[in-house]
Amino acid sequence: MSYTGGYLGKLLRVDLTTRSVRTEAIDPRLVSLLLGGRGLAAKYYYDEIPASVGALEEANKLFFFTGPLTGLPLPSTTKFQLATRSPETRRYLCSNCGGDFGPRLKMAGFDALIVEGQAADWTYLTITDGKVAFGDAGPWRGYSSTRTLEELKAAMGGGKIGALSIGPAGERLVRLSYINVDSRAFGRGGPGAVMGSKKLKGIAVRGTGKIPLADPVRAAEIQKAAVADLKVSRANHTKFGTPQYLEVINELGCMPTRNFQTAYFEGMSKIDAHAMYEHYLEKNYACYHCSVACGKTCVVREGPYAGARARTEFETIGLLGPNCGIDDFGAIIKANQLCDELGLDTISAGCAVGLAMELFERGLITTADTAGIEARFGRPEALHGLIELIAARQGIGDLLAEGMSGVREAHPEWSPYILDVKGMPPAAYDPRGFHGNGLTYGTSTRGACHNVGGWTIRAELQSGKYDRFALQGKGPLVKGLQDNRAYVDSLGMCTVVRGAVGFSDDPKGDIMKAATGYDFMPELMGIGERIYSLERVILNREGVRRKDDLLPERFTKEKLPDGPTKGRILTPQMYDVMLDEYYQVRGWDDQGVPTGETLRRLRVQELIA
Amino acid sequence: MTIQVRYLSALRDQAGRREEAVELPEGSRLAELAEWLALQRGVRLPDPGLMATLNGRGWTQLPEGMDRTLASGDQVALFPVVGGG
Numbered sequence: 001m002s003y004t005g006g007y008l009g010k011l012l013r014v015d016l017t018t019r020s021v022r023t024e025a026i027d028p029r030l031v032s033l034l035l036g037g038r039g040l041a042a043k044y045y046y047d048e049i050p051a052s053v054g055a056l057e058e059a060n061k062l063f064f065f066t067g068p069l070t071g072l073p074l075p076s077t078t079k080f081q082l083a084t085r086s087p088e089t090r091r092y093l094c095s096n097c098g099g100d101f102g103p104r105l106k107m108a109g110f111d112a113l114i115v116e117g118q119a120a121d122w123t124y125l126t127i128t129d130g131k132v133a134f135g136d137a138g139p140w141r142g143y144s145s146t147r148t149l150e151e152l153k154a155a156m157g158g159g160k161i162g163a164l165s166i167g168p169a170g171e172r173l174v175r176l177s178y179i180n181v182d183s184r185a186f187g188r189g190g191p192g193a194v195m196g197s198k199k200l201k202g203i204a205v206r207g208t209g210k211i212p213l214a215d216p217v218r219a220a221e222i223q224k225a226a227v228a229d230l231k232v233s234r235a236n237h238t239k240f241g242t243p244q245y246l247e248v249i250n251e252l253g254c255m256p257t258r259n260f261q262t263a264y265f266e267g268m269s270k271i272d273a274h275a276m277y278e279h280y281l282e283k284n285y286a287c288y289h290c291s292v293a294c295g296k297t298c299v300v301r302e303g304p305y306a307g308a309r310a311r312t313e314f315e316t317i318g319l320l321g322p323n324c325g326i327d328d329f330g331a332i333i334k335a336n337q338l339c340d341e342l343g344l345d346t347i348s349a350g351c352a353v354g355l356a357m358e359l360f361e362r363g364l365i366t367t368a369d370t371a372g373i374e375a376r377f378g379r380p381e382a383l384h385g386l387i388e389l390i391a392a393r394q395g396i397g398d399l400l401a402e403g404m405s406g407v408r409e410a411h412p413e414w415s416p417y418i419l420d421v422k423g424m425p426p427a428a429y430d431p432r433g434f435h436g437n438g439l440t441y442g443t444s445t446r447g448a449c450h451n452v453g454g455w456t457i458r459a460e461l462q463s464g465k466y467d468r469f470a471l472q473g474k475g476p477l478v479k480g481l482q483d484n485r486a487y488v489d490s491l492g493m494c495t496v497v498r499g500a501v502g503f504s505d506d507p508k509g510d511i512m513k514a515a516t517g518y519d520f521m522p523e524l525m526g527i528g529e530r531i532y533s534l535e536r537v538i539l540n541r542e543g544v545r546r547k548d549d550l551l552p553e554r555f556t557k558e559k560l561p562d563g564p565t566k567g568r569i570l571t572p573q574m575y576d577v578m579l580d581e582y583y584q585v586r587g588w589d590d591q592g593v594p595t596g597e598t599l600r601r602l603r604v605q606e607l608i609a
Numbered sequence: 610m611t612i613q614v615r616y617l618s619a620l621r622d623q624a625g626r627r628e629e630a631v632e633l634p635e636g637s638r639l640a641e642l643a644e645w646l647a648l649q650r651g652v653r654l655p656d657p658g659l660m661a662t663l664n665g666r667g668w669t670q671l672p673e674g675m676d677r678t679l680a681s682g683d684q685v686a687l688f689p690v691v692g693g694g
């Protein structure tokens with residue numbers, strides 16, 4: 001297969017141990033089966049990271065893969081993908097991110113960047129078109145992730161670059177650490193600690209080349225039509241960003257509150273999208289080539305947190321806010337900023353703080369563990385103090401820095417209060433209020449994640465086939481959403497805009513032909529299914545079976561005590577109904593292992609032979 | 610009878626309020642409430658861009674749809690279709 005646009009056909013491999021660099025061709029046969037981005041990253045991970053490799057060991061690698069659309073003059077072509085062994089889940093991690101880095105990497109001439117080995121001393125990398133340089137990051141130790149981005153920019157002499165970095169938490173191998181990418185994030189799964197283990201503080205890239213485009217005239221027409229569509233279809237995203245969902249999810253009785261003890265937060269009106277818009281919004285932020293600009297830069301103008309500034313999202317507000325009992329938007333912005341600077345994933349941090357607060361209120365930890373902090377729900381000082389303890393690995397923070405798996409290993413008796421799937425804590429939806437979302441958390445490749453696992457909320461509210469408390473039908477629903485997302489994550493385009501160019505579960509239109517010269521559309525859902533099952537093969541190899549697809553006790557044993565979903569629960573028996581149906585439509589056996597027939601049908605067999 | 614109506618997210622701006630109690634004749638259906646909303650608040654149902662729930666369930670999922678008879682104290686929430694992201 002030859003493509004006339006979208007792909008460069010080569011990757012850059014950098015070894016930090018030997019300080020060597022080489023370029024490699026990417027096999028077009030792999031592209032035809034896996035598209036790019038998430039699909040190709042999974043294949044390289046499968047080939048190069050055996051199950052025995054620990055996340056923080058030298059043998060782990062960082063696989064950054066763009067997609068065919070990344071960097072092209074089409075809507076929101078900002079995204080690229082990371083695969084690595086996750087410090088948080090101790091298993092395969094896939095992560096998708098915006099910013100400028102992916103597009104600039106392609107302009108520098110590469111579809112992908114693989115970083116391997118371990119530097120002897122703190123290092124940063126610069127990539128200028130085909131040229132790689134190793135810089136001394138020793139003086140930057142302890143710098144925030146945001147300051148490190150600025151240093152990288154300065155080191156490159158300014159101008160149009162993409163950059164990614166870690167903060168002090170990543171340096172200290174905190175398993176909740178994120179990678180800051182031009183102020184977007186590879187957030188979940190702790191990839192910042194992988195960079196920390198490699199003594200890699202940041203990477204900057206400048207590219208001056210042109211990415212080939214098969215049909216520039218048609219691409220310009222598609223771009224124009226999509227921008228007009230998005231102006232209407234995503235108007236609320238442009239105005240309110242993802243925080244628009246806060247009030248809705250709360251009203252539906254699904255908002256994680258006080259470590260998921262309940263799902264309705266009484267203080268929502270103080271922290272919802274209108275509160276943000278009227279009192280805190282400074283400006284919108286757009287990723288590369290995006291007309292939606294859903295990023296909301298918020299600033300605190302007065303009070304104890306005056307001057308705090310962060311880009312708050314739905315998940316961040318939900319987990320640093322209601323999940324910690326906080327109804328002060330200024331305190332949430334401050335906590336978000338702390339996470340950004342220290343280099344922590346806001347979702348995992350909000351869940352870790354929520355857990356610590358519940359343990360404190362139950363008397364299972366005391367001020368001796370919290371450096372004197374009265375770690376009660378609703379106290380901003382406790383929220384901020386605990387975030388700092390985690391990043392510094394002090395007191396209870398040292399244990400929380402090991403992630404939920406680490407906490408459970410040390411204290412199995414705390415299991416009723418620990419919320420995670422495969423070591424990853426959940427996003428800001430309580431599955432007792434959306435049962436399909438429970439299946440999402442259970443079967444997401446990377447743990448309790450709403451994106452990779454399939455965002456069911458809309459379908460569960462709108463589809464005439466079943467409602468949010470139904471069990472039947474959730475298997476095919478979740479599978480379809482996951483396959484759809486898997487191919488979108490492989491394209492290099494943001495999921496928010498995909499509807500405007502036909503990337504649904506029944507892909508339509510000619511955008512792929514205009515971009516690459518090949519009409520991928522009829523194959524995309526099949527490619528998504530292939531990717532999802534290839535990822536499952538990786539997880540199986542790392543020991544994952546049915547027992548690892550189950551939900552935490554709180555969701556399955558405790559009824560919601562109050563609010564609109566009072567009395568709701570997702571018992572193990574209820575969950576099994578959904579999981580059995582899911583395995584069946586996937587062609588996996590009752591332990592969640594793809595059958596030989598499934599692997600042949602999906603041509604995964606050829607990829608793992 | 611009294612129906613509690615809440616306007617969430619961007620719908621709050623369109624309706625010009627966060628919530629209200631709507632008085633309707635006994636035996637009214639969702640369809641009558643929809644008429645009232647169109648007339649009084651400029652909020653039209655059904656609309657592919659708009660979501661409505663009755664006591665926490667999407668109206669498209671009610672077996673009777675718009676013919677569903679309302680009861681005093683029913684809670685209706687209106688908000689733009691959630692799109693993910």
Ligand code: SF4
Nearest residue numbers: 076287290294494496
């Ligand atoms: S819609 Fe939002 S997340 Fe997506 S590319 Fe645009 S700004 Fe980035």
